[in-house]
Amino acid sequence: MAVYTDITEAELRAFLEPYDIGELLSYKGIAEGVENSNFLMHTEKGSFILTLYEKRVDRNDLPFFLGLMEHLAESGLTCPLPVHRRDGIVLGELAGRPAAVITFLEGMWPRRPTPDHCREVGKVAAMLHLSGRGFDRSRKNALSVRAWRPLWNQSAARADEVEPGLSREVEADLERLEENWPDGLPSGVIHADLFPDNVFFLGETLSGVIDFYFACNDLFAYDVAVCLNAWCFERDGAFNMTKGLALLSGYQSVRPVTAAEAEALPMLAHGAALRFFLTRLYDWLNVPDGAMVVKKDPMEYLRYMRFHRNIGSAAEYGLRQSGAESH
Ligand SMILES: Nc1ncnc2c1ncn2[C@@H]1O[C@H](COP(=O)(O)OP(=O)(O)O)[C@@H](O)[C@H]1O
Numbered sequence: 008m009a010v011y012t013d014i015t016e017a018e019l020r021a022f023l024e025p026y027d028i029g030e031l032l033s034y035k036g037i038a039e040g041v042e043n044s045n046f047l048m049h050t051e052k053g054s055f056i057l058t059l060y061e062k063r064v065d066r067n068d069l070p071f072f073l074g075l076m077e078h079l080a081e082s083g084l085t086c087p088l089p090v091h092r093r094d095g096i097v098l099g100e101l102a103g104r105p106a107a108v109i110t111f112l113e114g115m116w117p118r119r120p121t122p123d124h125c126r127e128v129g130k131v132a133a134m135l136h137l138s139g140r141g142f143d144r145s146r147k148n149a150l151s152v153r154a155w156r157p158l159w160n161q162s163a164a165r166a167d168e169v170e171p172g173l174s175r176e177v178e179a180d181l182e183r184l185e186e187n188w189p190d191g192l193p194s195g196v197i198h199a200d201l202f203p204d205n206v207f208f209l210g211e212t213l214s215g216v217i218d219f220y221f222a223c224n225d226l227f228a229y230d231v232a233v234c235l236n237a238w239c240f241e242r243d244g245a246f247n248m249t250k251g252l253a254l255l256s257g258y259q260s261v262r263p264v265t266a267a268e269a270e271a272l273p274m275l276a277h278g279a280a281l282r283f284f285l286t287r288l289y290d291w292l293n294v295p296d297g298a299m300v301v302k303k304d305p306m307e308y309l310r311y312m313r314f315h316r317n318i319g320s321a322a323e324y325g326l327r328q329s330g331a332e333s334h
């Protein structure tokens with residue numbers, strides 16, 4: 008359960024006083040998520056999410072994240088919105104943490120994604136990439152290729168405790184990725200964490216996207232690579248080409264990928280797998296067992312890294328190119 012910071016009712020009532028959301032009727036911690044503390048609140052005016060931003064979120068990035076949600080919503084992409092206080096402010100402080108009230112998004116995330124879900128998420132990723140173009144703020148990806156080695160260095164000495172030989176294997180992957188990481192591909196605002204638990208559906212219809220707290224400016228195709236990993240592998244570790252095809256054709260129906268992006272996709276998918284392996288490994292080794300958070304398995308992502316190392320072309324993910332190029 009991701010509640011790192013608990014709050015009292017009195018503190019919360021005082022925090023909510025400047026908002027116009029009616030009287031607080033109930034609140035409880037949300038048993039999902041990894042990064043921040045989230046609470047579901049019921050007030051006289053409906054349901055809201057209260058988020059307390061924890062230590063891995065840089066306070067200076069919050070205007071980017073909150074502004075992006077407003078920008079995307081204005082462009083027609085369904086996502087939660089930060090609630091403004093009567094004085095216009097969206098960001099306050101609660102229990103020593105930056106905190107915001109966010110509108111509640113109806114829907115459920117798919118526990119067992121189908122090809123139809125994958126097609127929808129491909130489309131929404133592309134819509135996000137196009138909509139992000141008019142956003143006037145930018146944020147570097149703090150977890151891109153240059154950040155991986157410092158992150159790895161914090162776990163390397165203990166990696167072989169998780170699996171013998173892991174240290175040598177990851178080191179080799181890291182070198183390969185650092186030497187071959189593509190640049191110059193189409194880029195802009197990406198979500199960077201578009202996992203199933205961040206995409207809500209009502210029935211078969213995508214009802215919205217949440218959790219923009221890794222969003223940044225980076226390669227569009229890297230975001231696609233993150234999605235391929237998060238949506239298209241089965242629980243037994245096998246890549247599901249039908250899901251890959253659906254996700255990529257959904258994406259291409261909104262924004263066709265360029266030939267250079269297609270060529271880079273295996274390297275990007277390998278790097279995207281390493282990025283989530285590294286944060287999960289760090290948490291696996293460092294988050295105390297008693298913490299109210301469900302640690303995610305780094306080995307799932309090691310299996311994906313092994314898979315991508317042997318991919319020769321994006322066609323093996325299901326990419327079908329028409330020859331059309333876009334930017
Ligand atoms: N706007 C929202 N509407 C509905 N539920 C939400 C909303 N934001 C967060 N949640 C719930 O809280 C959980 C954790 O949120 P998330 O933003 O993924 O946290 P974290 O940033 O800690 O990973 C989600 O899986 C969802 O159940």
Ligand SMILES: N[C@@H](CCOP(=O)(O)O)C(=O)O
Nearest residue numbers: 040041042202218283287303
């Ligand atoms: N998606 C990441 C962890 C980040 O947590 P989220 O709950 O914000 O998606 C992973 O699976 O490692």
